[in-house]
Amino acid sequence: MSTRNLSEADLTDAVLARLERCEDPRFKELMTALIRHLHAFVREVGLTEAEWFEGIKFLTATGQKCDADRQEYILLSDVLGVSMLVDALNHKKPTGATESTVLGPFYVEGAPDLANGASICLSGGGEPTEVRGRVLSLDGKPIRGAVLDVWQTAANSLYSSQDPQQERYNMRGRFRSDDKGAFFFRTVKPVSYPVPTDGPVGKILNAMGRHPMRPAHIHFIVSAPGYEPVATHIFAKGDPYLDSDVVFAVKNSLVADFKPKDGGILEVNYDFALKPA
Amino acid sequence: MSTRNLSEADLTDAVLARLERCEDPRFKELMTALIRHLHAFVREVGLTEAEWFEGIKFLTATGQKCDADRQEYILLSDVLGVSMLVDALNHKKPTGATESTVLGPFYVEGAPDLANGASICLSGGGEPTEVRGRVLSLDGKPIRGAVLDVWQTAANSLYSSQDPQQERYNMRGRFRSDDKGAFFFRTVKPVSYPVPTDGPVGKILNAMGRHPMRPAHIHFIVSAPGYEPVATHIFAKGDPYLDSDVVFAVKNSLVADFKPKDGGILEVNYDFALKPA
Numbered sequence: 001m002s003t004r005n006l007s008e009a010d011l012t013d014a015v016l017a018r019l020e021r022c023e024d025p026r027f028k029e030l031m032t033a034l035i036r037h038l039h040a041f042v043r044e045v046g047l048t049e050a051e052w053f054e055g056i057k058f059l060t061a062t063g064q065k066c067d068a069d070r071q072e073y074i075l076l077s078d079v080l081g082v083s084m085l086v087d088a089l090n091h092k093k094p095t096g097a098t099e100s101t102v103l104g105p106f107y108v109e110g111a112p113d114l115a116n117g118a119s120i121c122l123s124g125g126g127e128p129t130e131v132r133g134r135v136l137s138l139d140g141k142p143i144r145g146a147v148l149d150v151w152q153t154a155a156n157s158l159y160s161s162q163d164p165q166q167e168r169y170n171m172r173g174r175f176r177s178d179d180k181g182a183f184f185f186r187t188v189k190p191v192s193y194p195v196p197t198d199g200p201v202g203k204i205l206n207a208m209g210r211h212p213m214r215p216a217h218i219h220f221i222v223s224a225p226g227y228e229p230v231a232t233h234i235f236a237k238g239d240p241y242l243d244s245d246v247v248f249a250v251k252n253s254l255v256a257d258f259k260p261k262d263g264g265i266l267e268v269n270y271d272f273a274l275k276p277a
Numbered sequence: 278m279s280t281r282n283l284s285e286a287d288l289t290d291a292v293l294a295r296l297e298r299c300e301d302p303r304f305k306e307l308m309t310a311l312i313r314h315l316h317a318f319v320r321e322v323g324l325t326e327a328e329w330f331e332g333i334k335f336l337t338a339t340g341q342k343c344d345a346d347r348q349e350y351i352l353l354s355d356v357l358g359v360s361m362l363v364d365a366l367n368h369k370k371p372t373g374a375t376e377s378t379v380l381g382p383f384y385v386e387g388a389p390d391l392a393n394g395a396s397i398c399l400s401g402g403g404e405p406t407e408v409r410g411r412v413l414s415l416d417g418k419p420i421r422g423a424v425l426d427v428w429q430t431a432a433n434s435l436y437s438s439q440d441p442q443q444e445r446y447n448m449r450g451r452f453r454s455d456d457k458g459a460f461f462f463r464t465v466k467p468v469s470y471p472v473p474t475d476g477p478v479g480k481i482l483n484a485m486g487r488h489p490m491r492p493a494h495i496h497f498i499v500s501a502p503g504y505e506p507v508a509t510h511i512f513a514k515g516d517p518y519l520d521s522d523v524v525f526a527v528k529n530s531l532v533a534d535f536k537p538k539d540g541g542i543l544e545v546n547y548d549f550a551l552k553p554a
Contacts (some may be wrong), residue, residue: 003520004527006358008365014525015358021486031485033322035357037314042362045310052363056350063340073333080312081283081292085319086329088285208308209298243280248291250281 012039058200065199069161074105075201078247079210091230096138097275101249103231104219106159111149111172119186122170125155126188129258129266131234134181135222136273142181143274146224149174150185152217157193177224189258189266190216192241205246212246215239217254220272227274234270289316335477342476346438351382352478355524356487368507373415374552378526380508381496383436388426388449396463399447402432403465406535406543408511411458412499413550419458420551423501426451427462429494434470454501466535466543467493469518482523489523492516494531497549504551511547 006014015035022028041047047055065072077083083102091100114120135146151172153159160166175183194212196202205212216236223229235242235255242250261267283291292312299305318324324332342349354360360379368377391397412423428449430436437443452460471489473479482489493513500506512519512532519527538544 003522003525004529006361006365006525008362011358011362011365011525018487018521019485022484023486024484027484030322030324030328031481033318037318037321038357038359039362041310041314042359043366044314045307046366047307047363049363049367051307052354052360056348056354059336059350060340060343060348063337064343066337066341071333071337073336077329077333080315081288082315082319083329084283085285085288085316086324086326088283088288089320089323090326204308207299207301207304208296209300210295244295245280248280248283248288252281 008043012036015039058204062200069108070196070199071105072196072199072201074103075195075199076204078102078104078249079195079201079205081248084248093275094138096273098222098230098232098272099251099253100230101232101251101254102247103221104247106161107151107219107221108161108168108172111151111169111174114173114175114185116175116178116182116184117186118173118175120150120152120171120173121154121186121188122167123154126191127266128264129187129189129268130184130261131187131218131268131270132182132184133270133272135177135183135224136181136271137227138273138275140273142177142179143224143227144177144179144181146177146181146183146222146227146272146274147174148177148183148272149221149223150187151219152187152190153193155188155191157191162196187218190218190236192216192239195246210246211241211244213241213244214247215241215245215250222272222274224274226277228277230272230274232272234268236268285320289313292316335481338477346385347473347476348382349473349476349478351380352472352476353481355379355381355526356472356478356482358525361525370507370552371415373550375499375507375509375549376528376530377507378509378528378531379524380498381524383438384426384428384496384498385438385445385449388428388446388451391450391452391462393452393455393459393461394463395450395452397427397429397448397450398431398463398465399444400431403468404543405541406464406466406545407461407538408464408495408545408547409459409461410547410549412454412460412501413458413548414504415550415552417550419454419456420501420504421454421456421458423454423458423460423499423504423549423551424451425454425460425549426498426500427464428496429464429467430470432465432468434468439473464495467495467513469493469516472523487523488518488521490518490521491524492518492522492527499549499551501551503554505554507549507551509549511545513545 494510
């Protein structure tokens with residue numbers, strides 16, 4: 001393998017040859033494919049030096065936009081469809097199991113454990129909503145003690161992690177299914193909202209001619225011993241962005257009706273079905 | 278184009294379809310190729326969620342390692358051979374023209390203008406060396422007033438931008454060719470050195486089983502009105518890393534002999550030939 005005077009034609013092989021002492025076969029496989037695709041991209045588009053430098057600056061700025069409460073690289077992965085592709089590859093669910101969707105960049109660990117019937121709203125605003133449902137096995141049996149980690153935007157369309165005016169765990173909570181597999185919490189109807197556009201990802205969305213909107217949804221991670229956890233959403237039926245979600249995450253099986261009940265309060269019913277681990 | 282229930286098979290087309298309102302044809306071309314290759318990579322290796330998250334953390338950490346004096350993303354591009362590939366695509370030089378090589382992450386703008394014969398060493402250590410040569414046109418005519426922006430490591434193998442003990446412009450300077458196209462400066466012999474290994478790039482070099490060494494070299498950007506500037510190096514003949522440069526930058530035409538002259542001082546002669554703009 002020549003290691004000097006490397007031309008456009010033989011650079012890729014020279015870089016790959018340097019993996020000869022890589023001891024982890026899976027890491028070698030990942031780096032081999034990454035280097036091949038990265039080089040193929042550069043060659044295919046005939047990347048100019050100015051474009052390369054814009055790319056360097058974009059990648060740098062995306063990293064620097066991240067902090068304890070913001071993950072701009074997850075957002076980038078989301079808007080480029082990579083997150084949903086990874087999800088599709090890793091969560092092939094059997095018929096009847098609740099489908100997964102993107103985790104998103106706004107999950108915060110450590111949400112408080114709340115009793116069924118409690119509200120996740122620590123401040124006002126929004127249309128009062130009751131969320132009820134059950135956690136079931138694939139054969140329809142109730143799963144008791146399943147944990148439902150729940151989060152959503154406040155009425156101002158921001159997650160608490162985006163909004164210093166909100167308490168850290170506003171619109172977040174962890175519930176447990178009861179003996180009948182049932183859960184119940186109070187919230188407000190989620191609203192459609194833009195992903196953050198004040199960072200590098202906002203700039204490329206704009207440059208791509210894309211809107212930054214997500215259809216209204218409530219996030220869930222539902223887990224129970226002996227079952228595969230599912231990270232998913234319940235989307236609000238009728239939302240204008242269901243067919244153009246900026247992160248490509250909508251599945252029809254996850255769309256639910258937020259229906260008015262007596263007294264003008266909204267109610268949504270959704271049952272989760274978990275695949276065995 | 279379906280926009281819900283996207284599977285592994287149709288996600289890529291769905292993401293590409295969202296470029297329909299992209300107004301810049303070149304940006305659209307770049308994003309189309311980028312999305313295709315990124316998705317193909319994920320699909321080809323069957324990226325797991327844990328691997329995806331390691332990737333997110335790596336990209337984030339790489340951005341966060343960058344500051345005014347350190348560019349970890351350029352270093353990443355360099356060690357993956359991307360920088361030399363971009364160089365090869367953009368600098369196809371005619372026979373006789375000085376070949377370009379990687380700029381690297383250690384260039385600092387604003388180095389002082391120095392007179393021919395001056396030394397770039399503001400502190401001690403190393404083997405005293407005189408660097409002489411000419412800047413020529415392709416037909417061998419001297420180019421007067423060409424600017425040679427020069428930088429290299431100090432004897433401790435660090436660039437001033439890596440080392441708070443060095444003055445900002447230690448081992449850096451800008452020279453101009455005289456009426457005969459000649460330049461001359463004093464320095465110390467450059468040493469082979471490791472690229473920084475205390476960041477994310479160091480970690481993946483280690484995981485790939487690669488050493489971090491570059492063969493000894495002096496950096497130059499040579500420019501003159503009417504000519505295409507060239508960013509290049511002079512490498513030291515005999516260096517043990519000429520055949521395994523961590524950034525794949527060695528070209529035989531750039532290797533020069535650092536020869537002892539009277540009094541034990543080293544001397545290197547190198548002529549640059551510039552391509553017309």
